[in-house]
Amino acid sequence: MIAQLASCVVLLTVIISWPVVGVSQDDDGQIIINSASVELMDAKGRLSVDADITLPREITAGLNSGVPLEFIVELQLQKPRVWLPAANLATFQRRYSLVYYELTRHYRVRALDTDVSRNFRSLLPALEELGELRDIMLPVTPDQASKLSAAKQASLQIKLNSNALPLPLQPVFTSTWRLASKEYQWPLN
Amino acid sequence: MATKLNRKTLSSALLMGLLFLVLIASLVVLGTMALRLDEFGRYYYWLLFANGIALLFIAVVILMNGWRLIREFKQRVAGSRLTVKLVVLSILLALVPVTLVYGFSIRFLRANINSYFDLEIEGALDDALELSRESLGLQMRTLQRDTLKVAQQLVGINDSVAVVALNSLSAETDAIEMTLIGPNNRIIASTGLLGNIAVQPNRPDDDLIARARSGIPYVGVDPAAGGELNIRVVTPVFSEDASGGNSVLQALFPVASRSAYLAESVQQSYQQYRQLVFLRKPLILSSMLTLSLALLLSVMMAVWFALYAARRMMMPVHDLVEGTRAVADGNYATRIYKRSKNDELGYLVKSFNYMTQQLEQARNNADTSQRQVERQRAYLQAVLGQISSGVLTLDANHCVRTSNLAAVNILGADLAHMQGHSMLGEPSQLANPIIAQFVEQIQPKFKAYEAQDWSDELEVVDQSGRRYLFCRGATLLDVSGEPAGMVIVIDDMTTIISAQRDAAWSEVARRLAHEIKNPLTPIQLSAERLRHKFSSKVTDEDAQTLTRLTQTIENQVDALKSMVNAFAEYASAPKLALQETDMNMLLQEVAELYRDSNQGLHLELFLSEEIPPVAVDLPRMRQLFHNLIKNALEAQQDQNECYVSLGTRVVHSSRGAMMEISVKDQGPGFPLEMLNRLFEPYVTSKAKGTGLGLAIVKKIVEEHNGTVAVKNRVNRGAVAIVQIPLSGALQIRGDAA
Numbered sequence: 001m002i003a004q005l006a007s008c009v010v011l012l013t014v015i016i017s018w019p020v021v022g023v024s025q026d027d028d029g030q031i032i033i034n035s036a037s038v039e040l041m042d043a044k045g046r047l048s049v050d051a052d053i054t055l056p057r058e059i060t061a062g063l064n065s066g067v068p069l070e071f072i073v074e075l076q077l078q079k080p081r082v083w084l085p086a087a088n089l090a091t092f093q094r095r096y097s098l099v100y101y102e103l104t105r106h107y108r109v110r111a112l113d114t115d116v117s118r119n120f121r122s123l124l125p126a127l128e129e130l131g132e133l134r135d136i137m138l139p140v141t142p143d144q145a146s147k148l149s150a151a152k153q154a155s156l157q158i159k160l161n162s163n164a165l166p167l168p169l170q171p172v173f174t175s176t177w178r179l180a181s182k183e184y185q186w187p188l189n
Numbered sequence: 190m191a192t193k194l195n196r197k198t199l200s201s202a203l204l205m206g207l208l209f210l211v212l213i214a215s216l217v218v219l220g221t222m223a224l225r226l227d228e229f230g231r232y233y234y235w236l237l238f239a240n241g242i243a244l245l246f247i248a249v250v251i252l253m254n255g256w257r258l259i260r261e262f263k264q265r266v267a268g269s270r271l272t273v274k275l276v277v278l279s280i281l282l283a284l285v286p287v288t289l290v291y292g293f294s295i296r297f298l299r300a301n302i303n304s305y306f307d308l309e310i311e312g313a314l315d316d317a318l319e320l321s322r323e324s325l326g327l328q329m330r331t332l333q334r335d336t337l338k339v340a341q342q343l344v345g346i347n348d349s350v351a352v353v354a355l356n357s358l359s360a361e362t363d364a365i366e367m368t369l370i371g372p373n374n375r376i377i378a379s380t381g382l383l384g385n386i387a388v389q390p391n392r393p394d395d396d397l398i399a400r401a402r403s404g405i406p407y408v409g410v411d412p413a414a415g416g417e418l419n420i421r422v423v424t425p426v427f428s429e430d431a432s433g434g435n436s437v438l439q440a441l442f443p444v445a446s447r448s449a450y451l452a453e454s455v456q457q458s459y460q461q462y463r464q465l466v467f468l469r470k471p472l473i474l475s476s477m478l479t480l481s482l483a484l485l486l487s488v489m490m491a492v493w494f495a496l497y498a499a500r501r502m503m504m505p506v507h508d509l510v511e512g513t514r515a516v517a518d519g520n521y522a523t524r525i526y527k528r529s530k531n532d533e534l535g536y537l538v539k540s541f542n543y544m545t546q547q548l549e550q551a552r553n554n555a556d557t558s559q560r561q562v563e564r565q566r567a568y569l570q571a572v573l574g575q576i577s578s579g580v581l582t583l584d585a586n587h588c589v590r591t592s593n594l595a596a597v598n599i600l601g602a603d604l605a606h607m608q609g610h611s612m613l614g615e616p617s618q619l620a621n622p623i624i625a626q627f628v629e630q631i632q633p634k635f636k637a638y639e640a641q642d643w644s645d646e647l648e649v650v651d652q653s654g655r656r657y658l659f660c661r662g663a664t665l666l667d668v669s670g671e672p673a674g675m676v677i678v679i680d681d682m683t684t685i686i687s688a689q690r691d692a693a694w695s696e697v698a699r700r701l702a703h704e705i706k707n708p709l710t711p712i713q714l715s716a717e718r719l720r721h722k723f724s725s726k727v728t729d730e731d732a733q734t735l736t737r738l739t740q741t742i743e744n745q746v747d748a749l750k751s752m753v754n755a756f757a758e759y760a761s762a763p764k765l766a767l768q769e770t771d772m773n774m775l776l777q778e779v780a781e782l783y784r785d786s787n788q789g790l791h792l793e794l795f796l797s798e799e800i801p802p803v804a805v806d807l808p809r810m811r812q813l814f815h816n817l818i819k820n821a822l823e824a825q826q827d828q829n830e831c832y833v834s835l836g837t838r839v840v841h842s843s844r845g846a847m848m849e850i851s852v853k854d855q856g857p858g859f860p861l862e863m864l865n866r867l868f869e870p871y872v873t874s875k876a877k878g879t880g881l882g883l884a885i886v887k888k889i890v891e892e893h894n895g896t897v898a899v900k901n902r903v904n905r906g907a908v909a910i911v912q913i914p915l916s917g918a919l920q921i922r923g924d925a926a
Contacts, residue, residue, distance in 0.1 A: 121394070
């Protein structure tokens with residue numbers, strides 16, 4: 001009875017994860033945050049990031065096939081606690097899209113929050129543009145501003161927004177299409 | 190109970206039906222989502238996961254049901270075999286078409302999706318894209334020439350007036366923006382903003398600037414916001430001073446809206462197509478997954494419904510089998526819950542319930558009748574047990590069926606072992622001699638009277654003597670009037686006959702005493718007077734003869750008087766003069782009279798010290814002891830040694846506490862045929878004697894409300910046993926006082 005139940009669970013798991021497990025991870029796309037800084041002055045914030053973004057071959061193929069990519073730059077301002085995980089005081093998100101135009105053979109990077117875009121004739125400079133963010137304005141609300149003075153550390157993560165991918169590519173358990181940097185943390189002065 | 194079970198089954202069916210409906214709806218949504226790429230699909234996997242969990246739950250339910258069915262099958266539960274067959278058949282019926290449909294669906298799915306990506310379509314889209322590029326290329330070449338003219342006119346213009354000159358020249362073209370970049374990569378002049386989007390003049394990439402500065406112009410189409418297209422031209426502005434380096438002019442031109450729209454349309458179509466090509470495999474997999482889930486759901490629905498329907502259909506059959514078993518075990522109160530009303534099974538259940546109801550009613554009636562019979566039987570047994578007549582019932586084969594307690598007492602044997610044995614068998618084979626004699630004497634009655642009633646007096650002899658049994662036989666008839674057995678009523682007449690004889694002898698004795706005693710005295714006196722009167726007148730010889738003869742007459746008259754006195758004593762019923770007497774002492778006194786006067790007598794006394802003083806008539810009781818001891822001695826008169834044993838003790842019988850006096854001898858004992866007549870007058874085994882000794886003993890004992898019995902001892906001799914009630918004697922004394 002238990003063996004039958006277990007086999008059913010395994011079978012169902014295999015069925016559910018079928019579309020994504022089949023994609024092999026044969027290359028090493030990654031996002032590495034080299035440095036980041038945030039300036040908080042007069043209830044305003046500016047974020048600068050230096051990161052290396054490398055896309056796996058599968059994602060590059062998808063991008064060149066017209067699959068739009070969306071990257072999320074997520075910044076959390078935190079207050080460390082003893083024996084407990086740091087308390088999150090404020091979270092800011094900046095979203096960028098990367099699209100390939102076959103007609104003009106351009107890669108277009110667009111800041112979805114500001115709608116500022118830029119075209120690149122190759123992928124590398126487009127990814128460099130995505131990785132080098134300078135003085136990105138952070139929309140601080142009054143409620144957040146009152147808390148920011150207590151922030152002692154910042155945590156940054158850049159990730160590919162899997163929810164924005166076409167449905168068949170959305171990862172369930174693990175997939176090449178799940179691309180994210182490790183959390184980059186640094187103390188605030 | 191059955192109603193509760195039915196409700197539970199219906200509730201579970203309703204719940205499962207609802208779950209299946211929800212799953213079907215979610216699968217419809219999944220099927221829709223699988224082919225959509227918008228954000229609605231982000232819930233796809235959640236729905237998929239929820240479906241998986243629900244299917245897992247259903248699978249567990251099915252497995253549990255299946256396991257239960259297998260267990261019932263192994264345990265040979267009623268209806269399980271048919272249920273298994275129905276389930277297997279239903280599953281096969283559902284599985285085959287579903288599998289076929291699934292196989293063809295998968296095939297058509299692959300074929301249809303692959304057909305979307307035909308090479309001709311792909312080629313057409315490539316051509317359309319290339320055509321758009323060519324169309325744009327024509328515009329680009331024209332605009333490049335216009336930009337080159339502007340660049341030539343800017344040669345040699347001072348930076349201070351460059352802005353004015355650039356604006357003037359730009360106005361002559363369709364450029365939306367012209368930017369002049371100096372040799373040091375600094376923007377010298379710009380004609381305006383690109384709409385309201387850019388925060389600064391649209392600056393070309395550094396490699397384009399370097400390329401143009403080296404004399405190679407660039408022209409290209411840039412996608413812009415809102416799906417618009419811009420033509421970017423970057424061309425060198427040659428400086429007159431070669432050492433200073435060339436400036437670069439960039440001009441941005443909008444593509445004509447119609448061309449831009451068409452080009453964008455082609456671009457989007459091409460992009461969507463490429464995207465679909467890229468997503469073809471995952472799309473097929475997603476669709477197959479949805480289809481597989483639908484298949485799984487269909488199969489599970491079929492299996493569960495087969496299990497449910499088979500179980501529900503077989504419930505009445507199961508109930509019927511269980512009910513039949515219960516009825517076979519004698520439980521006629523079994524009723525089956527009627528699950529369905531209008532079908533054949535419902536009719537069967539209704540008939541079964543009617544049958545068990547009838548059976549129960551019949552059994553109740555039979556039980557009532559049996560109880561009545563038992564009560565009547567018990568009543569009859571009680572009545573028969575209380576009557577003094579023995580009653581035997583025989584069946585048609587003359588086998589003993591029943592007997593009452595009186596019959597057992599009369600025949601002196603337990604008749605239980607006779608039940609089932611025919612009374613027509615050989616009497617000598619019967620162990621009990623009384624029953625053997627009884628059977629031997631009534632067998633001729635069976636043959637002689639057959640179905641008629643009869644009566645007769647039988648005689649049987651046992652250790653206590655001859656006994657007289659008055660028997661009446663009556664034929665028992667069954668309901669059809671045929672002989673079905675016989676009832677025999679036995680009355681022990683021994684005591685009555687003995688009492689009748691005693692009464693007759695008493696009357697005889699009284700008359701004899703009266704009739705004989707009266708003439709004896711005159712005879713004796715006459716003989717005395719005859720001797721006195723004539724003895725002196727006759728010769729001596731005659732006188733001697735006369736004296737001898739008259740003496741003989743007197744002696745015989747004395748003897749007759751003694752005999753008449755004895756008869757008178759036997760016949761008389763004097764009033765008892767009771768007085769408390771130490772019976773042990775009385776017995777010792779009487780015994781001492783014989784101890785010394787008889788040579789060779791061994792007299793032993795076994796007297797119980799528990800004997801209380803008993804109220805008796807002392808002279809009569811002394812006579813009783815004399816008679817018994819004399820009787821014992823006379824029985825041994827031919828022996829050199831006489832043994833007489835006297836004993837007293839207290840015994841307890843149904844009549845209460847009794848004093849028992851026993852007198853034993855070692856004589857030859859009494860002949861069996863005399864035993865029950867020993868207490869009659871003139872019945873004696875001795876050559877001499879009046880035969881009134883034991884008759885008087887019996888009379889004295891009965892006057893004291895006691896009993897007397899004489900039996901032969903096992904080895905040698907006889908014993909006379911007298912029992913006198915202790916309390917009864919006192920009562921008599923009270924009456925006498």
